[in-house]
Amino acid sequence: MNQEVLDQLVRLHEAGRLAHAYLFAGPTGIGKFATALALAQRVNCLKATRDPSACGCDSCRKIAGGNHPDMLILEKPEDKTGISVDQVRGLIERLEFRSLEAKVKFAIVKDADLFNEAAANAFLKTLEEPRLGTVLILTTAVPDALLSTVRSRCQLVRFAGMSAKLMAGSLKNEQGLSADEAVILAAFGQGSPGRAMELGRDFMDRRQRILDVFFMPGDTEGFVKLVGVDRNSAYEALGIILMALRDALFIKSGAGGAVVNRDRQVEIKRFAERCSPQELSGHVDRVTDAIRRLDGNQNVKVVLTVVREML
Numbered sequence: 001m002n003q004e005v006l007d008q009l010v011r012l013h014e015a016g017r018l019a020h021a022y023l024f025a026g027p028t029g030i031g032k033f034a035t036a037l038a039l040a041q042r043v044n045c046l047k048a049t050r051d052p053s054a055c056g057c058d059s060c061r062k063i064a065g066g067n068h069p070d071m072l073i074l075e076k077p078e079d080k081t082g083i084s085v086d087q088v089r090g091l092i093e094r095l096e097f098r099s100l101e102a103k104v105k106f107a108i109v110k111d112a113d114l115f116n117e118a119a120a121n122a123f124l125k126t127l128e129e130p131r132l133g134t135v136l137i138l139t140t141a142v143p144d145a146l147l148s149t150v151r152s153r154c155q156l157v158r159f160a161g162m163s164a165k166l167m168a169g170s171l172k173n174e175q176g177l178s179a180d181e182a183v184i185l186a187a188f189g190q191g192s193p194g195r196a197m198e199l200g201r202d203f204m205d206r207r208q209r210i211l212d213v214f215f216m217p218g219d220t221e222g223f224v225k226l227v228g229v230d231r232n233s234a235y236e237a238l239g240i241i242l243m244a245l246r247d248a249l250f251i252k253s254g255a256g257g258a259v260v261n262r263d264r265q266v267e268i269k270r271f272a273e274r275c276s277p278q279e280l281s282g283h284v285d286r287v288t289d290a291i292r293r294l295d296g297n298q299n300v301k302v303v304l305t306v307v308r309e310m311l
């Protein structure tokens with residue numbers, strides 16, 4: 001949850017200036033939805049509590065439990081690829097009703113980039129005709145994927161990624177991780193604590209295996225076999241290698257304090273000693289390029305083989 005955004009919006013509400021539609025944009029897992037829920041709680045709290053998670057009033061409890069009649073949530077069904085026009089129509093219908101309990105009715109659309117075109121167009125009308133006492137909040141990690149007509153009718157609220165240093169500190173304190181683990185997960189979480197937590201121990205294990213093979217010269221077959229042909233695993237593996245190469249560059253340039261893979265420093269240092277700075281930055285460029293080729297739908301096995309053989 002983003003306290004700063006929340007406080008700002010609560011102040012706007014108190015001044016009677018809350019907009020009727022917001023677009024919360026920022027990386028997955030950064031707390032956009034949690035902030036939207038907390039806003040609905042703060043605005044509708046029966047005791048005007050500042051910390052809704054500690055409030056036991058009827059309204060705060062119902063919103064937290066997902067059973068408040070004036071709190072509407074729209075999201076992609078698990079077995080579908082997008083949000084359908086029928087879902088949007090259902091929401092619009094419920095928005096027509098007068099608020100039953102809440103001072104302000106809220107509708108939150110999770111990952112609004114998953115609207116299919118018909119759904120987006122149906123929703124557009126709702127955005128164009130604000131209703132008094134109703135606030136719409138759309139969340140997305142990819143604002144550019146929304147129809148510009150939808151985007152332009154919402155006030156944009158950006159959720160910035162947390163700095164890796166700040167995040168490592170909070171992961172260490174709140175999740176009981178070791179300092180090294182916290183730094184690693186924070187770096188791979190890309191500014192999103194939720195994403196870092198989701199990676200978790202499984203990722204730490206996968207990362208060790210990738211690095212084991214990576215530091216073993218010449219084992220192309222073992223590397224390709226370990227990663228497999230799944231595109232997401234390939235992205236992850238290349239991301240891990242890229243981070244190790246960047247670490248090697250840091251060590252080479254005397255900035256060893258910036259190393260992410262602290263637990264593998266000895267091997268990374270050995271690798272760095274074998275290469276010139278130019279070679280290292282060449283490696284970084286080529287792995288970055290390989291990731292781009294995965295985006296371009298190139299054969300996973302071919303991309304992995306090329307990467308392994310040039311290092």
Ligand SMILES: [Zn+2]
Pocket residue numbers: 044045046047048049052055056057058059060061
């Ligand atoms: Zn309350």
